[in-house]
Structure formats: C-alpha cells, structure tokens
Amino acid sequence: xxxxxxxxxxxxxxxxxxxxxxxxxxxxxxxxxxxxxxxxxxxxxxxxxxxxxxxxxxxxxxxxxxxxxxxxxxxxxxxxxxxxxxxxxxxxxxxxxxxxxxxxxxxxxxxxxxxxxxxxxxxxxxxxxxxxxxxxxxxxxxxxxxxxxxxxxxxxxxxxxxxxxxxxxxxxxxxxxxxxxxxxxxxxxxxxxxxxxxxxxxxxxxxxxxxxxxxxxxxxxxxxxxxxxxxxxxxxxxxxxxxxxxxxxxxxxxxxxxxxxxxxxxxxxxxxxxxxxxxxxxxxxxxxxxxxxxxxxxxxxxxxxxxxxxxxxxxxxxxxxxxxxxxxxxxxxxxxxxxxxxxxxxxxxxxxxxxxx
Numbered sequence: 001x002x003x004x005x006x007x008x009x010x011x012x013x014x015x016x017x018x019x020x021x022x023x024x025x026x027x028x029x030x031x032x033x034x035x036x037x038x039x040x041x042x043x044x045x046x047x048x049x050x051x052x053x054x055x056x057x058x059x060x061x062x063x064x065x066x067x068x069x070x071x072x073x074x075x076x077x078x079x080x081x082x083x084x085x086x087x088x089x090x091x092x093x094x095x096x097x098x099x100x101x102x103x104x105x106x107x108x109x110x111x112x113x114x115x116x117x118x119x120x121x122x123x124x125x126x127x128x129x130x131x132x133x134x135x136x137x138x139x140x141x142x143x144x145x146x147x148x149x150x151x152x153x154x155x156x157x158x159x160x161x162x163x164x165x166x167x168x169x170x171x172x173x174x175x176x177x178x179x180x181x182x183x184x185x186x187x188x189x190x191x192x193x194x195x196x197x198x199x200x201x202x203x204x205x206x207x208x209x210x211x212x213x214x215x216x217x218x219x220x221x222x223x224x225x226x227x228x229x230x231x232x233x234x235x236x237x238x239x240x241x242x243x244x245x246x247x248x249x250x251x252x253x254x255x256x257x258x259x260x261x262x263x264x265x266x267x268x269x270x271x272x273x274x275x276x277x278x279x280x281x282x283x284x285x286x287x288x289x290x291x292x293x294x295x296x297x298x299x300x301x302x303x304x305x306x307x308x309x310x311x312x313x314x315x316x317x318x319x320x321x322x323x324x325x326x327x328x329x330x331x332x333x334x335x336x337x338x339x340x341x342x343x344x345x346x347x348x349x350x351x352x353x354x355x356x357x
C-alpha cells in the first residue's frame with residue numbers, strides 16, 4: 001500500500017471509528033435515561049430482528065403490556081400503570097435497543113465499505129475482530145442484565161449485572177477511541193515521561209473501579225441512603241459499613257458501604273489528578289499536549305460537583321418523574337465518560353517511546 005493510499009485509508013478508518021465513539025456515547029447516555037426512567041424491564045423479550053419495530057397497533061400494544069404485567073416490577077411497583085404509562089417507559093428501552101442495532105449496522109456497513117476500498121490493512125484485522133467480539137458480548141450481557149429483573153421478586157435489574165454492562169460499554173468505548181487515536185495522531189506528538197504515564201495508569205485503574213461503584217450506586221439506588229454532604233448522614237465513617245456477612249459481600253451489596261467507597265474514591269481521584277497535572281505540566285511537552293493538559297482537571301472537578309448535586313437532589317426523587325436529580329445524575333454519567341476519554345487521550349500522548357541510540 002503506497003503512502004498516500006495508507007494515509008487516506010487511516011483517515012477513513014479513523015472517521016468510521018470516531019462515528020462509532022459518538023454513537024457509543026449516545027448509547028450509554030440512553031442507557032442512563034432508561035435506568036432513570038425505570039424503563040429497562042418494559043420489554044420482556046430479546047428479539048434481535050423483529051424487536052426493532054415497536055407495536056404498530058392497539059392489539060400489539062395490549063399484547064406487550066400484558067407481557068409486562070407478568071413481571072415482578074409491574075406487580076410489586078407499577079401495578080397502577082395505565083397503557084399510556086407503559087408506552088412512556090417502553091419507548092426508552094425500545095430506543096436504547098434500536099440505537100444498539102444502529103451501531104451494529106454502522107459498524108458492519110462501514111467495515112464492508114472499508115474492505116471494498118482496500119483501506120483496511122492486515123495489521124488491523126485482529127483489532128477489528130476484538131472490536132466486534134466486545135460489541136457482541138456487550139449485547140449479550142445487556143440481555144442477561146435485563147433477564148435478572150424479570151424473575152422472582154426483582155423490581156430492578158441486579159446491580160452487579162448493571163455494573164458489568166456499564167463497564168463493558170466503557171471498555172468498548174475506550175478501545176474504539178484508542179484505535180482511532182492511533183490512526184489519526186502524529187506519533188512525533190507523543191511524549192516520554194515514565195512517572196507521568198505510570199500515575200495516569202494508576203488513575204485510570206482507580207477510575208475504572210470508581211465507575212463500577214457508580215453503577216452499583218445507581219443499581220442499589222444508594223444516593224438516597226445518605227443525601228448529605230460533606231458528611232454521610234452526619235458522620236465521616238458511618239455505622240453499618242461491615243454489617244453484612246460474609247464480609248466481602250458488603251463491597252457489592254451494602255448500600256452504605258458502596259456509598260462510602262464511591263464518595264471517598266472520588267476525593268482520591270481528584271487529588272491524584274491534581275498531582276498528575278503538576279507533574280505533567282513540568283515536562284517539556286508538544287504544543288497539542290500542553291493545550292489539552294487541563295481538561296482532565298476541569299472535568300474531574302465538574303464531575304465531583306455533579307455528584308454532590310445528585311446526592312442533595314436525591315431527596316426530591318418522585319417515581320416515574322424526571323426532575324432535578326435525574327438531570328444531575330444523567331450529567332454525572334455523561335461527564336464521567338468525557339473524563340475517562342480525556343485520560344485515555346493523555347495516556348496515549350504520554351505513551352511515546354525513547355529513541356534508540
């Protein structure tokens with residue numbers, strides 16, 4: 001492949017991947033809306049093909065509503081729902097699934113187009129296979145998550161499966177984004193700073209844990225257990241953190257433990273990003289890296305503020321009503337994604353290699 005064709009191919013593949021990144025961000029945002037509106041269990045079957053179409057007449061709507069009325073969520077939580085109430089929650093789950101299908105179509109059509117144009121090189125094949133496998137796995141985990149809320153006395157999906165679905169989506173997002181960066185960025189713009197890079201890796205690992213705990217917070221509705229700040233119901237170390245048995249169960253099933261970890265891990269990440277920024281700003285950096293260096297710092301401050309507002313507004317939650325808490329929680333999730341991507345960008349820019357003498 002000659003240089004001109006390779007450059008053109010890299011740009012085309014990167015554009016395709018960045019479209020995917022944008023669509024994945026929207027998909028995660030739609031997942032947040034679906035969760036906040038309590039819509040996730042409104043569709044009780046996984047019809048990959050026919051499920052792309054909503055009910056098109058009253059009989060079909062009544063059929064879907066009847067299926068929903070068999071679920072524990074309807075019996076235990078929403079037994080007063082009318083058909084119109086059901087239509088409202090059905091829309092968000094249907095749209096969430098439709099957007100997932102559109103992502104699959106865009107990736108498949110783009111893949112065929114790029115192959116036909118000979119823009120895909122052999123060294124991209126393994127990355128493409130991984131990309132498609134993660135995407136397929138994400139769809140499967142999504143259904144496993146939904147299925148967990150359709151049996152027994154569950155009125156919501158299991159928090160651990162929600163966390164798995166969320167973190168896998170973010171993993172797919174980061175992998176796609178990194179792939180695009182590698183095709184677009186000028187390798188000479190990458191810096192070599194071992195200490196800065198190592199600290200970034202530590203921060204990203206902690207952020208991954210924090211995002212998992214954010215999903216557990218959402219799944220357990222744990223914001224409402226301590227809607228105060230800066231203390232947790234008047235205490236810095238609340239009672240009951242290790243109340244459950246076995247002990248490790250507290251880490252995923254005890255609301256106050258999850259709340260405590262999520263809140264204090266946020267403070268630690270803020271401190272580490274400040275330290276990272278100071279260390280990084282002292283390096284001899286390319287202009288582009290220096291230009292974007294402050295972005296993670298700004299985003300993490302914004303993220304903490306949105307988290308605090310989400311806590312304080314959680315006392316205003318009204319079932320099946322979109323209010324201040326829902327806005328704050330949705331923005332909190334959205335900024336978390338941008339913070340993650342900003343740190344991935346920085347890791348890429350600080351992932352240069354020393355020249356071999």
